[in-house]
Amino acid sequence: MSNDKYDVIIGLEIHVQTNTKSKMFCNCPTGYFQKEPNTQVCPVCLGLPGALPLPNKRAIELCILMGLATNCNIADEIYFDRKHYFYPDLPKGYQISQYKRPICSDGYVDLDNEVRIEIERIHQEEDVAKSTHHIEKNTNKEYSLIDYNKSGVPLIEIVTKPCIRSAKDAKDFATKIRQIARYLGISDADMEKGQMRCEPNISVQEKGKWEYKDGKILPIGEYRLNAKVEVKNIGSITAVEKSIEYEVERLIEEIENGKEIVQQTRGWNADKGVTEFQRSKETADDYRYMPEPDIPVIQVSKDDIDRISKEMIELPHEKVKRYMDNWGISKYSAEVISSTIENARYFEKLQEVLARSLNEKDAAIEASNWLMGTVYAIGNLDIDINDLAVLILAFKDGILTKNKAEEVLKDCIENSKDISDEVENIKKEKENTSGNIDTIIKEVLGKNEKAVNDYLNGKEASLGFLVGQVMQFTKGTANPNDVRDILIKELKK
Ligand code: ZN
Ligand code: MN
Numbered sequence: 001m002s003n004d005k006y007d008v009i010i011g012l013e014i015h016v017q018t019n020t021k022s023k024m025f026c027n028c029p030t031g032y033f034q035k036e037p038n039t040q041v042c043p044v045c046l047g048l049p050g051a052l053p054l055p056n057k058r059a060i061e062l063c064i065l066m067g068l069a070t071n072c073n074i075a076d077e078i079y080f081d082r083k084h085y086f087y088p089d090l091p092k093g094y095q096i097s098q099y100k101r102p103i104c105s106d107g108y109v110d111l112d113n114e115v116r117i118e119i120e121r122i123h124q125e126e127d128v129a130k131s132t133h134h135i136e137k138n139t140n141k142e143y144s145l146i147d148y149n150k151s152g153v154p155l156i157e158i159v160t161k162p163c164i165r166s167a168k169d170a171k172d173f174a175t176k177i178r179q180i181a182r183y184l185g186i187s188d189a190d191m192e193k194g195q196m197r198c199e200p201n202i203s204v205q206e207k208g209k210w211e212y213k214d215g216k217i218l219p220i221g222e223y224r225l226n227a228k229v230e231v232k233n234i235g236s237i238t239a240v241e242k243s244i245e246y247e248v249e250r251l252i253e254e255i256e257n258g259k260e261i262v263q264q265t266r267g268w269n270a271d272k273g274v275t276e277f278q279r280s281k282e283t284a285d286d287y288r289y290m291p292e293p294d295i296p297v298i299q300v301s302k303d304d305i306d307r308i309s310k311e312m313i314e315l316p317h318e319k320v321k322r323y324m325d326n327w328g329i330s331k332y333s334a335e336v337i338s339s340t341i342e343n344a345r346y347f348e349k350l351q352e353v354l355a356r357s358l359n360e361k362d363a364a365i366e367a368s369n370w371l372m373g374t375v376y377a378i379g380n381l382d383i384d385i386n387d388l389a390v391l392i393l394a395f396k397d398g399i400l401t402k403n404k405a406e407e408v409l410k411d412c413i414e415n416s417k418d419i420s421d422e423v424e425n426i427k428k429e430k431e432n433t434s435g436n437i438d439t440i441i442k443e444v445l446g447k448n449e450k451a452v453n454d455y456l457n458g459k460e461a462s463l464g465f466l467v468g469q470v471m472q473f474t475k476g477t478a479n480p481n482d483v484r485d486i487l488i489k490e491l492k493k
Contacts, residue, residue, distance in 0.1 A: 020058045024059055044152065063123075107122070192235065264280050316335075346385065387420050394423045444470050
């Protein structure tokens with residue numbers, strides 16, 4: 001990217017379907033995935049004349065919860081507006097959304113690199129139906145089908161200020177939003193299923209010729225700002241970054257070739273890895289926003305906020321900080337562990353169980369090491385936490401080596417053996433051999449005269465060989481450090 005001459009300016013709009021049982025303005029179920037088309041519809045979500053919308057309280061609570069998690073101001077009155085556009089997937093001819101007064105405004109999210117992404121607003125709206133386009137085999141006639149099961153599913157739209165300066169930050173912000181939505185049960189935010197959709201708007205401006213003020217990009221002096229483009233159809237977090245990188249290159253090339261950028265909407269073609277022109281962009285006026293007359297103003301009380309706040313849990317960035325500050329976990333490990341609520345819960349529970357036998361910090365470090373080094377590699381969070389703790393403590397007590405412990409763990413998972421039973425067996429075996437350890441060492445020394453002489457003649461490596469021999473006799477149950485110490489003592493006699 002030839003960024004020595006241009007700055008990249010990105011704003012992001014993210015739509016997230018929220019987890020509710022029923023749709024935004026009717027009682028139809030929201031779970032439309034793989035359902036028979038047009039089986040979850042009613043006059044409201046079909047937009048039939050005379051049908052009246054009734055707002056979904058839970059959806060609004062989840063919108064507020066997202067606002068609280070992203071440091072937004074929460075409005076004490078909720079207004080809905082009609083956003084008009086004509087498209088077959090929008091049966092009423094308008095979407096019920098929010099215009100001037102969103103529920104949540106002026107928030108922010110801090111990225112791991114400490115860049116602050118400012119959120120302009122989070123508003124509540126409804127999803128549209130799903131169109132699919134087909135060609136009839138015999139006649140080659142094109143036709144479209146519409147499934148209204150998705151029509152009216154609750155959506156929140158998160159809009160950032162144009163404060164993002166790199167494709168990577170845009171991607172990281174989208175990742176944070178997805179993480180928060182999942183942590184708080186606001187949404188599963190599965191992008192493949194369309195539960196979360198990202199639409200970046202991008203412009204490039206000459207360095208030093210613009211400024212960022214009050215959430216806006218303003219030209220300096222005579223400079224004319226280049227128009228921005230908006231990219232749609234982004235189906236994954238990686239595609240957020242890729243589509244922006246592609247678009248930045250394209251915009252710079254256009255400008256360098258003396259072409260004027262027209263404000264436009266483009267689609268991301270994931271197969272080709274390119275953006276494609278769709279249409280020149282409507283302005284806000286085109287939507288003919290007007291207040292929704294069928295929904296009265298909704299009051300949000302302090303009690304409402306208090307009740308919703310109870311659903312707030314410790315968020316990933318707070319966990320990272322606590323793991324680092326209280327327990328000395330590395331930033332990287334803390335981030336991986338807290339990346340999903342499932343990982344974080346498992347870690348915290350394991351720490352808690354280990355802390356019954358170890359001090360709090362050691363318990364955390366062991367839990368972190370074992371998750372990062374072993375459990376995530378196995379990819380199995382079904383391992384019983386108490387069993388795993390037994391294994392870890394057996395390792396800490398020197399009953400088995402790390403390698404041996406990992407071997408036991410894998411064996412138990414693959415062959416559905418009980419970890420605690422296995423550790424118990426190893427303990428017994430070890431007790432038997434430890435009484436015999438001196439005998440075993442004497443036997444090994446007797447059998448390996450050459451290695452003994454080599455060691456005595458200064459060949460240090462022979463010691464390793466002898467330790468290995470003893471370990472083999474004890475089936476890996478002895479502590480190799482202890483064996484090494486005893487061997488040295490014996491050899492010096
Ligand atoms: Zn309905
Ligand atoms: Mn929207």
